[in-house]
Amino acid sequence: MPLWLYYIASLCDGAIIERISKERHVPESPITKSGPKILTNLAQVNRRANDLAEQNVRFRVWVKFGCKLTDHELDAVVREVTDEVWSHIDCTACGQCCKALRITVDADDISRLSKRTGMGAMAFMRRHVREKSGEKYLAQSPCSFLRGNSCSIYEDRPKACADFPYLHAESFRERMLMMIENSFVCPVVFNTLEALKRKLAWNKK
Numbered sequence: 001m002p003l004w005l006y007y008i009a010s011l012c013d014g015a016i017i018e019r020i021s022k023e024r025h026v027p028e029s030p031i032t033k034s035g036p037k038i039l040t041n042l043a044q045v046n047r048r049a050n051d052l053a054e055q056n057v058r059f060r061v062w063v064k065f066g067c068k069l070t071d072h073e074l075d076a077v078v079r080e081v082t083d084e085v086w087s088h089i090d091c092t093a094c095g096q097c098c099k100a101l102r103i104t105v106d107a108d109d110i111s112r113l114s115k116r117t118g119m120g121a122m123a124f125m126r127r128h129v130r131e132k133s134g135e136k137y138l139a140q141s142p143c144s145f146l147r148g149n150s151c152s153i154y155e156d157r158p159k160a161c162a163d164f165p166y167l168h169a170e171s172f173r174e175r176m177l178m179m180i181e182n183s184f185v186c187p188v189v190f191n192t193l194e195a196l197k198r199k200l201a202w203n204k205k
């Protein structure tokens with residue numbers, strides 16, 4: 001099994017896979033009636049990401065070494081494609097990143113969240129934070145701040161949550177491995193990768 005699949009396995013425990021397999025639907029958008037299909041069914045996204053894992057690794061190699069766009073040009077295309085895809089996906093009907101991913105937190109996050117929850121930083125850490133290999137992360141999965149599919153501390157959420165799925169950040173080319181990993185759980189990432197293959201006229205063969 002490739003290394004990055006082990007990483008995915010570490011992110012997704014058995015219960016999460018079970019939740020995904022319950023075929024929950026994020027409502028599909030009208031775009032699916034005409035243009036390329038936007039896949040929003042979480043179980044299908046997970047399955048297709050598995051099916052396309054090898055292809056996505058080849059796409060990554062091409063983006064890194066074959067695509068002639070500069071990093072800046074590529075990032076602009078990724079942002080444009082992401083915005084188009086995201087305009088057809090309702091995150092409040094999904095919430096999968098709050099249920100399936102490990103949310104890292106730093107000192108600023110802990111300070112902000114301990115104030116928000118009215119707890120001292122130490123009490124907040126004991127209750128809500130765990131640490132592994134020097135990395136601090138929110139203890140509960142699904143996240144204990146999730147209410148339905150909405151974040152109950154939205155304005156003060158950790159930076160990792162605010163930035164997810166990192167498709168608007170710079171250096172997409174260097175972060176493609178993470179994108180392939182996130183395509184297993186996030187419809188925005190999965191569909192953006194598929195749309196990018198078309199937009200960049202990548203030859204899959």
Ligand code: SF4
Nearest residue numbers: 098143145146151161
């Ligand atoms: S803090 Fe909010 S946005 Fe972040 S994982 Fe929890 S519920 Fe989701």
Ligand code: SF4
Nearest residue numbers: 091094095096097186
């Ligand atoms: S960012 Fe992705 S995983 Fe998170 S709620 Fe939106 S579509 Fe779902």
